[in-house]
């Protein structure tokens with residue numbers, strides 16, 4: 001990769017990187033969220049990002065598509081530096097991405113079908129509306145929501161919204177799909193359907209995926225590689241077995257869902273939850 | 285103390301700079317979508333939302349302004365025996381100043397508030413980021429149609445307001461105070477020039493753009509949460525209101541200069 005001037009840049013395997021983050025640092029005011037993070041997202045592989053809530057996973061994936069710009073460091077997409085492009089130039093690059101927002105971010109003034117048509121309409125000349133309808137039907141069927149075309153997001157459950165958002169993210173058949181917690185809020189069976197969908201997209205369309213998740217079952221199932229983020233740094237990086245047997249206590253704690261001994265102490269110390277704390281006058 | 289004043293000043297200048305950039309980008313986007321027929325549907329939808337539902341409030345405002353002016357000024361003119369000239373006074377005031385300004389203020393409240401709330405909510409629920417993530421410029425998709433709709437509709441709404449103001453003034457003058465209807469109209473027609481009407485309506489273009497640009501900007505930069513959206517709406521209204529008054533003053537000064545230049549030329553010839 002011709003941009004890699006510095007030698008210490010981690011490279012997973014030769015020139016397979018579709019998206020490369022180099023020494024990304026991101027601050028929000030005094031809050032340091034990403035601390036010199038370097039990462040190569042490999043083509044056609046599924047990279048899973050895990051880590052405790054608030055550790056900067058969403059911020060990290062937003063940098064991959066430059067929805068957020070780093071304070072320092074560089075972002076490359078297919079060997080082209082993109083973190084310094086103007087919004088208009090970026091918009092061309094972004095059409096090759098699909099991004100599933102953690103909160104879905106559906107347009108609430110548009111129906112489910114219109115939400116999915118939105119990106120299609122923005123970038124393709126639509127000549128045959130029946131074709132588009134078929135496409136919408138197919139994408140909704142992939143997430144198990146065919147028949148919901150005319151519903152509005154406000155009338156859907158949280159999990160259904162998430163799935164519509166996923167259908168919208170893959171509407172343009174992107175090469176790279178970034179999933180921010182695709183299975184959070186779904187029942188176990190639906191979660192597995194989404195996992196299968198991620199695998200299917202990878203198998204059949206050679207999609208490069210980045211999946212942010214808390215759900216270790218899902219992580220082990222879809223991951224070619226798992227990255228754990230903690231306090232703005234990557235503390236573990238490897239395949240599922242590597243993570244399972246990782247010596248770092250923070251990693252073990254996270255994947256087994258164990259509460260920190262200190263946190264537990266705080267909970268036990270605080271004693272009984274007294275009703276007096278919730279007197280109605282607190283709400284006046 | 286001095287430090288905090290300094291920090292506020294810098295913050296204010298930064299804000300102005302960001303607003304300036306936003307306006308510039310919106311202007312470019314607006315020109316661009318004028319040339320793409322695909323966007324006309326968006327503008328049309330916005331015109332429907334912004335325009336049609338604003339007609340009643342603007343008309344009510346206009347009617348009451350005309351009626352109130354008639355009630356307030358009749359006494360003084362009648363004392364001088366000039367009551368037949370009431371029409372000139374009312375109609376000039378309505379067409380040139382009060383009609384446009386009050387209609388714009390109504391719109392700043394009704395339309396501006398709705399725009400800020402809508403875009404602000406879209407902002408905090410990441411819908412604007414979603415537009416960006418799909419490779420579309422949110423300014424072009426969201427802001428430009430709204431600015432164009434306000435630009436085109438505010439003058440039309442002002443005309444509605446003016447008409448109702450004239451009718452309101454007429455009713456009170458002629459029916460309540462018994463002024464001769466024909467005299468009322470003759471004096472009005474001779475006193476109100478086309479120039480006055482043009483200025484009044486032309487103000488609508490400026491007011492419309494100002495309301496839309498400020499409201500959209502406040503929506504785009506709104507802080508998280510219900511409180512953030514609420515605050516953005518309030519700020520948008522106050523800023524639009526002040527901007528309308530300042531623009532009105534600026535336009536008055538400029539028009540005066542233009543008018544007196546041409547008028548003095550006319551007398552020379």
Ligand SMILES: Nc1ncnc2c1ncn2[C@@H]1O[C@H](COP(=O)(O)OP(=O)(O)OP(=O)(O)O)[C@@H](O)[C@H]1O
Pocket residue numbers: 028031033051052053054055056057058059060102
């Ligand atoms: N736009 C923003 N402005 C200010 N601070 C932000 C912003 N976005 C994120 N942060 C901060 O960055 C940190 C990481 O946030 P992020 O959303 O990436 O967490 P996360 O790992 O995705 O957590 P979760 O699993 O709960 O979604 C948080 O401390 C948050 O306060």
Ligand SMILES: [Mg+2]
Pocket residue numbers: 057058059102180
């Ligand atoms: Mg997150």
